[in-house]
Amino acid sequence: MWELIRANKRKSLFLFFVMGICLLVLGFFIGGAYAGDDGGFIGLFVAFGIWILMSMISYFRGDSIILMMSRAKKVSYNVHPQLFNVVEEMKLAANLPVMPDIYIIPEEAPNAFAVGKKPEYCAIAVTAGLLERLNRDELQGVIAHEMSHILNRDVLFMTFSGVLLGSIVFLSHVFLRSMWFSGGGSRFRSKSSKGGGQLQLILIVVALIMAILAPLMARLLYLAISRKREYLADASAVRLTRYPEGLACALEKISLNNYEMKTANKATAALYIANPLKPKGMKLSNLTSTHPPMDERIRILRNISHGANFIDYQNAFTSIKGKQNIIPSSGIRERKKINIRTSTAASTQTKSTKKSTRDLGDLMRAVNKYMFLSCACGLKMKLPPNFKKDKISCPRCGRENHVPIAELAAMSGMIAIDEKNDSIQNNEQVKQDSFVYNRTGKGWETFSCRCGSPKQLSPAFNKASFVCNKCGRKIEIKGP
């Protein structure tokens, strides 16, 4: 595992430097084309400056810029406990030193991505649509895929090389434009009269060829490597979850979706688990896509038969795509047999479309810090985060409802994540201090548990006690 990561790091570094040198050479020739010999070094210097600056930006601010661009919102445990649990499971499987931050993107298209320069600082973002469509096993597959990107240090180098690619494209674009508009340029001729005109001409021609070819080459290199990384992340995800079918089903569901992500663009597309932008022409997209074709990934995953180690993925890959090494040789060398586990039974529930649409809406509101208040008539009222009044009348039954703003705000996701761990550690202690609620009548009653979570009693409730589902505290009910 560690050797695999090391091999991957080496390759990334190689890519990073090849692209950097590409940028420098381009800079040298463009500079030379403008101002002769000296210009070459000025161009080199400028290109180097761009390289360093862009790398610095993407290293220090890259992840937050990407998260901001995709409008991802950081959420706490309460918004989606299952997501947190699944991420923690994968964190354990991957032996990651810390729990990644978790973000939800309020979008309907199912997709996910990971950012983070090191496993110590990383984040995983998933869309609300993904959470709504996938069951537990499938979600686990997707999270494992993202976790593998973090573990294999893909994210940092994909951002780096993406930025370098951007700079190369930008530089050659500027050069070609200026050549176009100056029409061969009087500037160039005036220089050539001073001697060394021959050299100048050669530099211009080379720069032109470079400016046309470099972005193409760099892009093809980038795409080839980013596609290979997707396969590798799939293989690692299978190794982590030991359940290839989960990821295969998830990819199938994702590829069936008809929505395009509004917040994704060409720069961030390579980060997502599936290409978030809908392809326009089918044939060409296979060559120029950052992702391998979905049906191929699914076919490979379904073809894994003997075990969940890298060698098994490689075999499945070979049987479909022919001889090509996807896994670095250090991964293949590990021959230990790993059994595929079976599906967990609880994950086979299906929801009606209407309910899942409603849940999706609720989830998006929860992400956006809406507060939820249940009326006695059973209607769930959704209050926007800037709601300040302490009373609201129910639109269905007209009953006046008291709004416990502080408690609802705590419920709606402002609780720090750490508190969840505390509450579990202190569970024994919490259960000791059960508390008593005295009922005032026979009708509906609302009160809050000591942990702040609101509780409702129906007129039919006749038990002596129940357990709070947030803190595990026992609540005793004394009737009138």
Added chain:
Amino acid sequence: MVGFIVAIAILMIIVLSLIGIYNGLIRLRNQVKNAWSQIDVQLKRRHDLIPNLVETAKGYMKHEQDTLKGITEARSKAMGAGSVGDKAKAESELNGAMSKFFLVVENYPDLKANSNFLAVQEELTSTENKIAFARQSYNDQVLFFNNKIQMFPSNVIAGMFNFKENEFFEIEDEAERAVPKVNFS
């Protein structure tokens, strides 16, 4: 003079690589330790969750007192277990009791729809998975560490500083696969 410098340089290289190997072994050993503590945390967490589950289920499952008692007993046994081997055995017993319980739950639709129960169930499922994944990663680390200890040249250093191979944490397949008997009488 030149010969002396070369000798010093070679000595330096050897010493540095020895230090490197030693540090690598320490790092691996710490990773194994960390992976083990993760299993421990999750096991403890499951022990904490079980009373919640039993409490929630009690009201609904009047006729399944034996199953509930079985879980509680297996839990207290597992909490008392000491060594790695004992722990693995007690935990696999608890696993058996839990899977039996979840099969029985299928007969109680009211309980299955209860939101408290669903929340506890999600926590438990997740904890089970976490135990499995922590075990998986512990075994990976142990395999890696043991390989390093056995292979040249790190085995020399390992012998010198008394690094010992670690036990794998295997749950007995028999117990894990045990299907509860269904009685139709």
